[in-house]
Amino acid sequence: KNQVEQSPQSLIILEGKNCTLQCNYTVSPFSNLRWYKQDTGRGPVSLTIMTFSENTKSNGRYTATLDADTKQSSLHITASQLSDSASYICVVSAGIGNDMRFGAGTRLTVKP
């Protein structure tokens, strides 16, 4: 069983709408959690990074939350744009931070 589970597997929304992606993890000991955006045919790019003591972090229209007690994170996208169409990958680091566990990603499609 993967130590990082993401849901939904895929999501289609209309331009301008909001959406929330979920990430549940069992990785231990927890170091940090990152959300990456991966455009088709490109390498992933980091959106946010959250440590144990942080429960909310924003990057423009992207807001990530972390509940270290329940081991859950979410990525909320506000006022979606066509360029938000991508895969969003949740990555949880263990130990001193160099042991990274990847979720399978959520494939988001924003339609006009």
Added chain:
Amino acid sequence: SQTIHQWPATLVQPVGSPLSLECTVEGTSNPNLYWYRQAAGRGLQLLFYSVGIGQISSEVPQNLSASRPQDRQFILSSKKLLLSDSGFYLCAWSVLHRGYEQYFGPGTRLTVT
């Protein structure tokens, strides 16, 4: 600033042929280097990582190998490709003073026919 390069961008190879993918990093010293494979519609699978020249750790046993002949050069190789080797190959680097955040290259799309 740091940059990471991968080449080629795309590659079509017949089954049984050899493979060599190269990754180089500029603007940083002694990075950790990683090779990942991503099958179509799937998540990232760590193949190899290296913490220094000549130091390679393999995560998944397979017909692939990796080498690090220089501090900022990481090479992924195979003597004989299999159909199952098709996928998107990503190289990444990280350093301690950036919290080991991984920075990814543009990737190589490999199709084995």
